Amino acid sequence: xxxxxxxxxxxxxxxxxxxxxxxxxxxxxxxxxxxxxxxxxxxxxxxxxxxxxxxxxxxxxxxxxxxxxxxxxxxxxxxxxxxxxxxxxxxxxxxxxxxxxxxxxxxxxxxxxxxxxxxxxxxxxxxxxxxxxxxxxxxxxxxxxxxxxxxxxxxxxxxxx
Amino acid sequence: xxxxxxxxxxxxxxxxxxxxxxxxxxxxxxxxxxxxxxxxxxxxxxxxxxxxxxxxxxxxxxxxxxxxxxxxxxxxxxxxxxxxxxxxxxxxxxxxxxxxxxxxxxxxxxxxxxxxxxxxxxxxxxxxxxxxxxxxxxxxxxxxxxxxxxxxxxxxxxxxx
Amino acid sequence: xxxxxxxxxxxxxxxxxxxxxxxxxxxxxxxxxxxxxxxxxxxxxxxxxxxxxxxxxxxxxxxxxxxxxxxxxxxxxxxxxxxxxxxxxxxxxxxxxxxxxxxxxxxxxxxxxxxxxxxxxxxxxxxxxxxxxxxxxxxxxxxxxxxxxxxxxxxxxxxxx
Numbered sequence: 319x320x321x322x323x324x325x326x327x328x329x330x331x332x333x334x335x336x337x338x339x340x341x342x343x344x345x346x347x348x349x350x351x352x353x354x355x356x357x358x359x360x361x362x363x364x365x366x367x368x369x370x371x372x373x374x375x376x377x378x379x380x381x382x383x384x385x386x387x388x389x390x391x392x393x394x395x396x397x398x399x400x401x402x403x404x405x406x407x408x409x410x411x412x413x414x415x416x417x418x419x420x421x422x423x424x425x426x427x428x429x430x431x432x433x434x435x436x437x438x439x440x441x442x443x444x445x446x447x448x449x450x451x452x453x454x455x456x457x458x459x460x461x462x463x464x465x466x467x468x469x470x471x472x473x474x475x476x477x478x479x
Numbered sequence: 480x481x482x483x484x485x486x487x488x489x490x491x492x493x494x495x496x497x498x499x500x501x502x503x504x505x506x507x508x509x510x511x512x513x514x515x516x517x518x519x520x521x522x523x524x525x526x527x528x529x530x531x532x533x534x535x536x537x538x539x540x541x542x543x544x545x546x547x548x549x550x551x552x553x554x555x556x557x558x559x560x561x562x563x564x565x566x567x568x569x570x571x572x573x574x575x576x577x578x579x580x581x582x583x584x585x586x587x588x589x590x591x592x593x594x595x596x597x598x599x600x601x602x603x604x605x606x607x608x609x610x611x612x613x614x615x616x617x618x619x620x621x622x623x624x625x626x627x628x629x630x631x632x633x634x635x636x637x638x639x640x
Numbered sequence: 641x642x643x644x645x646x647x648x649x650x651x652x653x654x655x656x657x658x659x660x661x662x663x664x665x666x667x668x669x670x671x672x673x674x675x676x677x678x679x680x681x682x683x684x685x686x687x688x689x690x691x692x693x694x695x696x697x698x699x700x701x702x703x704x705x706x707x708x709x710x711x712x713x714x715x716x717x718x719x720x721x722x723x724x725x726x727x728x729x730x731x732x733x734x735x736x737x738x739x740x741x742x743x744x745x746x747x748x749x750x751x752x753x754x755x756x757x758x759x760x761x762x763x764x765x766x767x768x769x770x771x772x773x774x775x776x777x778x779x780x781x782x783x784x785x786x787x788x789x790x791x792x793x794x795x796x797x798x799x800x801x
Contacts, residue, residue: 517678518677518678519677519678519680540782576675576677576682577675577682577684578671579792583781584781584782585781585782586699586702586744586746586781586782587782587786588781588782589697589782589783589784589785589786589787590784591782591783591784592670592784592785595670596670599670599671600670611671611672611675612671612672612675613671613672613673613674613675613682613683613684614670614671614672614684614685615684615685615740615742615790615792616685616784617685617742617780617783617784617790618744618780618781618782618783618784619780619781620747620780620781633677633682635677
């Protein structure tokens with residue numbers, strides 16, 4: 319959580335106040351970044367890329383620390399937000415419904431929720447009530463390109479002002 | 480499956496006949512237990528908590544046996560049902576659509592379906608036709624707080640009497 | 641990708657041109673293969689069965705090679721398509737929205753996307769634009785019956801001709 323006034327600023331203004339920008343969306347030739355059905359926008363699993371570079375590799379509990387994992391979760395969430403913004407016509411129109419957070423983990427690691435909390439906090443900091451989501455965090459053996467974190471979302475276009 | 484007559488009793492009556500009660504819903508400050516979009520209620524991943532205590536820790540195939548895992552899956556499903564009941568206005572109005580069952584597993588463990596079957600049976604025992612769901616069971620390296628089982632659902636409010 | 645003309649043939653014709661047939665759907669007594677809510681058809685997790693036999697066992701990065709994994713992903717996707725076709729009244733009416741690809745993986749394995757690409761390509765080869773989907777690929781410790789791959793989908797009934 320931050321000191322930013324959620325009630326009187328827009329998500330885009332809060333993004334900039336945090337010193338962040340929506341990253342460019344990475345396109346795949348094999349699948350779509352998002353598909354819409356009824357009001358649901360399904361956002362494909364996003365990795366912590368930044369400027370075309372995967373920001374980390376490895377497994378929590380082995381060679382990736384908790385704070386590093388939390389930072390990577392924020393980056394993956396930011397990429398998912400960029401896709402969502404693309405899908406619904408801008409960040410200010412995004413409402414998050416559900417988030418699935420996959421954390422590459424050793425069998426002994428049990429802090430997946432703390433990793434996911436960093437992504438959840440970013441969504442709420444930026445989107446306020448529209449960022450509040452149902453969430454599931456799990457530990458997996460490994461992820462594409464040995465990314466420590468991957469995030470999938472279901473979102474929608476907000477209807478209120 | 481049980482001897483309870485699914486046709487002539489309500490889900491709440493069947494719950495009590497099984498000697499069960501809907502547990503209190505645990506709230507998180509970081510995310511919501513459920514979010515609704517169109518007719519879909521997304522229930523956040525639920526662990527086998529009971530009275531504020533996680534009922535088990537560990538990994539199937541290593542230090543958690545199959546029957547223990549099945550009991551934990553029932554408890555996690557019961558917690559998910561409690562959230563669903565909260566969301567739609569009571570257990571008697573819940574219809575389950577999809578269930579995702581995550582089982583902390585060694586690489587050699589292959590009985591995730593048997594663990595998930597215990598959760599599926601509970602849903603059908605309680606809700607009858609409204610408990611019948613599409614399901615996916617997978618084995619993961621670890622789960623939050625080293626829980627052996629986590630369950631996520633999509634449900635809806637039943638429309639028929 | 642193949643040489644088949646996606647624009648002038650039906651999905652069923654392209655299936656046969658690839659030498660494939662929709663497999664028989666395996667029924668479970670514990671859960672449903674699909675459930676529908678609003679326009680969404682939730683397809684239960686499908687394993688690479690063929691003629692009642694699981695086509696492989698093991699873990700990518702240990703005892704299952706990449707090409708074997710890709711073949712198994714195609715089979716699992718074909719089974720998911722068979723369920724989807726059942727649900728919406730035939731393969732020619734299926735539109736895929738989202739696909740979740742679970743790959744049993746060692747902690748070091750990072751080619752889950754390449755495994756999933758084989759399933760994605762099959763969907764697009766068969767269904768064209770209606771096969772384009774949002775996708776998430778993850779590596780898990782193990783899967784039911786020690787299957788190397790499991791695939792879950794959300795699909796819908798296509799509305800255009």
